[in-house]
Amino acid sequence: MKTVTLQVEGMSCQHCVNSIEGALKQIGAAGKVNLSGHSVEVSFDESKLSLETVKETIEEQGYDVK
Secondary structure (H helix, E strand, O other), rough: OEEEEEEEEOOHHHHHHHHHHHHHHHHOOOOEEEEOEEEEEEEEOOOOOOOOHHHHHHHHHOOOEE
């Protein structure tokens, strides 16, 4: 398992948390959103998912990954 922390802009409420964490779960990753830190800690299996796929999944929810 690989764990990365991504800076994500545009998150402001519990809906944002649920949206991102739910989308990550659907692709087989585990995400933990930190609203005050504008970040998401993501754990995923590199043999099944790429970091680019993780970023795209967050961006598809309407957020900017830095």
